[in-house]
Amino acid sequence: MDVLTLNGITKNYGKICALNNVSFTVPEGSVFGILGPNGSGKTTMLGIVLNILKPSAGSFTLMGQPSTVNMRKHIGTLLETPNFYHYLSGERNLRIAAEIKGKGHDGIEDALRKVNLLHRKDSKFSTYSLGMKQRLAIAAALLGNPDVLIFDEPTNGLDPVGIAEIRELITRLAAEGKTIIMASHMLDEVEKVCTHVAILKTGVLITAGKVDEVLTNEDLVQIGAADINALSQILQGYSGCTAIKQLGSHLQLSFAQGTAHLESINTFCFNNGIVLNHLQLKKKSLETKFLELTNK
Numbered sequence: 001m002d003v004l005t006l007n008g009i010t011k012n013y014g015k016i017c018a019l020n021n022v023s024f025t026v027p028e029g030s031v032f033g034i035l036g037p038n039g040s041g042k043t044t045m046l047g048i049v050l051n052i053l054k055p056s057a058g059s060f061t062l063m064g065q066p067s068t069v070n071m072r073k074h075i076g077t078l079l080e081t082p083n084f085y086h087y088l089s090g091e092r093n094l095r096i097a098a099e100i101k102g103k104g105h106d107g108i109e110d111a112l113r114k115v116n117l118l119h120r121k122d123s124k125f126s127t128y129s130l131g132m133k134q135r136l137a138i139a140a141a142l143l144g145n146p147d148v149l150i151f152d153e154p155t156n157g158l159d160p161v162g163i164a165e166i167r168e169l170i171t172r173l174a175a176e177g178k179t180i181i182m183a184s185h186m187l188d189e190v191e192k193v194c195t196h197v198a199i200l201k202t203g204v205l206i207t208a209g210k211v212d213e214v215l216t217n218e219d220l221v222q223i224g225a226a227d228i229n230a231l232s233q234i235l236q237g238y239s240g241c242t243a244i245k246q247l248g249s250h251l252q253l254s255f256a257q258g259t260a261h262l263e264s265i266n267t268f269c270f271n272n273g274i275v276l277n278h279l280q281l282k283k284k285s286l287e288t289k290f291l292e293l294t295n296k
Helices: 042-049 090-101 108-114 130-142 160-175 187-193 228-235 262-271 286-294
Strands: 002-013 016-027 031-035 057-062 075-078 148-152 179-184 196-201 204-210 218-225 243-247 250-256 276-283
Touching: 002 042, 002 179, 016 042, 016 057, 016 179, 016 196, 031 042, 031 160, 031 187, 042 057, 042 148, 042 179, 075 130, 090 108, 090 130, 108 130, 108 160, 130 148, 130 160, 160 179, 160 187, 179 187, 196 286, 218 228, 218 262, 228 243, 228 250, 228 262, 262 276
Parallel strands: 016 204, 031 179, 031 196, 075 148, 148 179
Antiparallel strands: 002 016, 002 057, 196 204, 218 250, 218 276, 243 250
């Protein structure tokens, strides 16, 4: 079942079109990344899904039905910088958050455990690191045990340790069966934690689908030998190779996805009198693919 379906969502602010006829679906149990540079419409889209904003045109459904207040209670959100009382403990802040949301206090300890803050539940919020503050905000989103979580730039402003903590937490929540929708401008974040992705550029949907299909469509092989010129010459006759490029002391060969076979390349070179000193399969970098897509 699809958790979220967008049908032709458009949002105009006067003459500015923030979203232009955007349609895609979010499968249940997926970690769905909405990827795009700043100003691409990611936050506007999340605001529409949460009924904070009204679309100028188009519609969307949650769990196959029009969005309702009751249905949105099954969604946990992290949309901005955590806003907690600095002089109160993490647990006390969650108690206040639960009261505001109309949730009970029963799930607070479990939420703290899931974000690995149970041992610091009595510490003041002001003593938390940035990563811990973000994890407490995710704990607040988990109150009531929602089926769907929506995060807007969950690692924004964090140091590498904090980023790693949030990524690991998202992976664990996904393993529990949560559907997670997250907006991000960080390319490798989507590659590392998301199963599906939609790429936006200036309000236009460029592409959407499974991460391994959308962001990787080519096998790259790095290859090297003592005589790089001779190697380049004999590889002109290797079938299946779509392009050859020299990168320093190595050559880079391009193949259609899933068609690069290292053993065959090695055997071909050896039979043609070339002994390889380097042979490595690489995927097209996410950054390269992302830039190609958004520059179209």
